[in-house]
Amino acid sequence: MEKSVEERISKSLIWLCVLAFFSVLNETVFNVSLPDIAAQFGIEPSVANYINTSFILSFAVGTAVYGKISDIYGIKKLFFISVLIYGGGSLIGLLFHFWFPALLAARFIQGAGASAVPGLIMVIVTRSIEKQHQGKAFGMIGSTVALGEGFGPVLGGWIADYIHWSYLFFLPMMTLVTLPFFLRTLPDEPVKKGGLDVPGCLLFVLGIASFTLFTTHYEWWYLIISVILFIGFVLRIRGAKEPFLEPALFKRKRFIVGVLVGGILLGTVAGFMSMIPYMMREVHQMSTSLIGGSVLFPGTIGVIFFGIVGGSLVDRRGARFVMIAGLLLLGAGLLIVSLFADSTPWIISGALVLIFGGLSFVKTVISTIVAGSLSADESGSGMGFLNFSCFLAEGLGIAIVGGLLTQLRLNFPILPMVTDVAAYLYSNLTLLLLAAVIIGGAIFLIAFREGKASLDK
Template sequence: MILVDKDVNNSKKFTEEVGLPNQTFKNVKKALAWLSFLAFFSVLNETVFNVALPDIAKQFVVPPAVANWVNTSFILSFSIGSAIYGKISDMYGIKKLLIIGLLTYSAGSLFGILAYAYLPAIIAARFIQGAGASAVPALIMVIIARHVRSEDRGKAFGLVGSLVAVGEGMGPVIGGMIAHYVHWSFLFIIPMMTLVSIPFFLKVLPNESVSKGQIDILGVLLLSIGIVMFTLYTMQYNWIYIVISVVLFVGFSLHIRRAKEPFIEPSLFRKRKFIIGVLTGCILLGTVAGFISMVPYMMRDVHQLTTVMIGSGIIFPGTMSVIVFGIIGGTLVDKRGNTFVLSLGLFLSIFSFLIISLFLDETPWLMTGMLIFTFGGLSFIKTVISNSVADSLEPEEAGAGMGMLNFACFLSEGIGIAVVGGMLTKRTLDFPLLPTVENAASFLYSNVLLVFIIVMTIGWALYTLAFRRK
């Protein structure tokens, strides 16, 4: 969920403050090709491992709560890194940060392929990958804003956005094919392809002047460790983790009120609609992310599908439908308003959850059709949350506010995956409930889907109470 506003505002402010001329690429088509290339591979790695999680769990003989950390660790560092790179791009320059990010991304990939036989190393490699990959979405929009001619920017933003959507869609397909026909560990090789773009950006990006500033290191550490502790709690349900996380979050809250340049602006927490909009986005997007992470386990346990079939036959059609639904959602928001579109998106998602929950036993292809509704609803939800949060902010708050939205929603997706992993491991909901579900392998998944419906309904109620006039 990456928005343009934050980076464009920062780039304009930076240019005005330090007097940097608006540099342009001489070969715009070549520049756009390389930027799109980076955008594609940065988001591809968010989804490429998803279909391989059951294979990883089987190889290491671990429950889903542990295996899901292969994705959770990437998303946690990706979300935190995105916020950090966005804040320090004016301080250190885009060129240096982008190269560091790409090298870190590839270093994590190399470490992963070399240490694939040791699960803690795999999780660490994914964490390193996320820290490097986060530089791409955080900086790519700034590059376009600063170094692409104004008459070509619309084309650039549109092209990059399209490649992001395609990357998200192709991830499960590529991941499924490699995991099935070769081995899941070879998925670590894919991000190393981004190294071929480094010579181009070293040549064309200028060595920018930098502005003075400081990084709120203490704030980053307090928040990051607190998030990790909370996520560990969702995996093991050990009260020590939740106590530590609460202490760290309280410490972070006190710290940002005193820091000169806090990691998150404390004034944003006093804006009711903004906070509820972000919280709603976290609830809804985290729930859908958790559901998507559960699909491979569900299809493997209930219908014994192969990894390649899950990726290409089950998940791929739904992910690609996001492109179409994204266009429709933007048009509907302008014509019918935020509340209508959010309600429509939630209806599509909840409808798909209910049908899957009721008829999970029948055929795996039911999941293919329902995932189109799920991803369509997700596209509507993202559009509305972005629009609603933006409307709740003053122009001077747009950069910090939209950056916080991106950060929070990325985090919620990682936490959602961890929570679902914990639910599948604890198996508290593994009992017959719905009369239409007779296969014992389906009980747990069917009941978890009912929990998703309840959580999504709570998110809808929270939004309508705050934005009912919209």
Template sequence: MNTSYSQSALRHNQILIWLCVLSFFSVLNEMVLNVSLPDIANDFNKMPASVNWVNTAFMLTFSIGTALYGKLSDQLGIKNLLLFGIIVNGFGSIIGFVGHSFFPILILGRFIQGSGAAAFPALVMVVVARYVPKENRGKAFGLIGSLVAMGEGVGPAIGGVIAHYIHWSYLLLIPVATMITVPFLIKLLKKEERRRGRFDMAGILLMSVGIVFFMLFTTSFHISFLLISILTFLSFVKHIRRAQEPFIDPALGKNVLFVVGVLCGGLIFGTAAGFVSMVPYMMKDVHHFNTAAIGSGIMFPGTMSVIMFGYIGGVLVDRKGSLYVLTIGIALMASSFLIAAFFINATPWLMTFIFVFVFGGLSFTKTAISTIVSSSLKEKEAGAGMSLLSFTSFLSEGTGMAITGGLLSIRLLDRRLLPIDVDHSAYLYSNLLLLFAGMIVISWLVTLNVYHRSRRHD
């Protein structure tokens, strides 16, 4: 009996180890190339609107794939899907590295990477729930969460050092390391029976086409792309109202607090992602920093601060409530953006502190939005609702990067708007920071208003 128990515990620990590896590298893959975007722009002689697709392409398939894997897991089995995702992620990495000198191949590689890496957040938590005993799940989730935060933290530093001293293309090979988990997971995970079920492929296609054309519009600002996107989304809404098992449950649209929480949360997360994608360009143009200094000196302290702020935010939500934490998070982000906008020509190390408080505020905001959205759902809606929040969050990050790249390229904001004495090269970035502050404050006000109204009706 003891021998059987010890073997079972050993198996659970081994599974957890390999899940931690997957979780760490999936987040690392999101962050590691961001700091190298200006270098990629120089190599290909392209504007940020095009170059930001290096990250947008990954986030696009990553967000859609996260929802897809979650829907397919009951039908095809977690083991098969997780192994498939690992292999596809590694395959995309190799394609991107081998063809990195051809921009379309690089983007294709990132598309493939994202479609494979999406399996990790979608399935890892399900594997923990199925294989790790209840009494150890809290520790397992905590360990995975810590490694995810660490991946976010060290990503810019690793990316900056490798890009500066070797070449940014080698960053594409980092996800190949997840391939070492394949033989172990094949042995450790049980084979599952396939279940019959319907899958809303038409809904997936309509939604994906609408998203892609909207992303193209944010890059080129051609009205035709926007019109196609709107028409496709209208067709998608019509479809999910008629489908028997729609990809997104239209009943969730009747929950006003849920809809506003998801949309405003997405706007905040997208704004933060846009800021992160802008910083490397700004530090190159305004302060002439090299890639290693941007990754290690500017971005690394901020991304690592997520670990501390995440814990504090969780404690404050329980003690003070989600609106209190959301307000603090918005205040931290908005004030940081405003300080950076007005003092953009000051010492470049000011941006290090700005990054810390932006990521701290973002961590607070994510905790609060998750709590608000989850509390607005009935028990039977919780799974679909929280999955949709996760999907929207990832998608918003990709959209924020695309829109920021477009604004950096068309130079619409490249003029003096604030009464400050800065170099002409800083106008664009200062105005973007002002725009970021305005966007998140508007999101906060809308969420606050709808939250209080919903509570009065209750």
């Protein structure tokens, strides 16, 4: 019987990858279309950016909530509901694209549905696939996620230029075709006794929302409210009978280090990737379509190879080996960009292949070691918290890089081989991001300095 269930889960992996691709694609696909939306409605760019902010808010909240309630209500039912919500939000956006408030509502609903996908996929792998094969599964899914993130601006720019930006809402509706396959392949799970810690959930959700608003608007009172809510959340989970997040998770080194290092590294790369379009346009005078199709796309294609290889290496050589390889790829790519920021764009494109490859390795390792630190009953809330932490870190990385680009505090010569004045800022900022990668890698290696055995068992 167990073998039959595992075979059914394995057959559904391809559909999990399809779903993961379209869920993360929707995070970035609207980026290049925001100027077109602002022009159509006659609004300021800051207002148009709410198209992405509304999605990010509900997505960040949902990643934490879905993982927890999967422990109670089961994965199959939640997958069915979340895909319907995702498709419904997309349909609203497609039909009412001429009314800006409807666009905001549609993006918020999309985020509420799409946020279930990353967390529930990790829960499926954690619960249903043997530990010796989890690295390969996480590698496949991680490759798909990274490909979706990188392919979003390319596809979004093409559709906006040659058709119309409103048709971007049609893409997520393709996820509805996965429903029959999940209903047939995913096993039924009994509803467990117990309930959702509603006060704890509300404190956590509102804390996330306030913190996300702070990273978007830089209003300090958002941060103060967020801190107060998180203090209340900590007090709540320490006293609740069935807390929203088990306090025991924060006593495990593997879990804490995995979440911390994952946040540092993924946030750093996300910030770097948000810088690339500005650098290529200002330093190399490249168009948006050329940046997406020629500079970013080769790296996103390489992600497929690196993700599969990384997953297999985790299973064969161990997580420590793959993490070191990923750190070396990330470091080499960032160093090349910093040294040759004003050289030919194709050097930058080659460096991005290394960076995307290192990102695939890192994601696979982080998912594997965190999953290995969780029991079956903790997999939902634990993996949900990992997804939330990494997603929030990516948002913070983008916000921090955007602030540094605006303030111009790093706009001075450091490296003698960078001679173009326009490239100073980008070269120096990349050096700063390289330092963040070194710090994240050092935390990981120090925490697991005992060697491979202590990390993988």
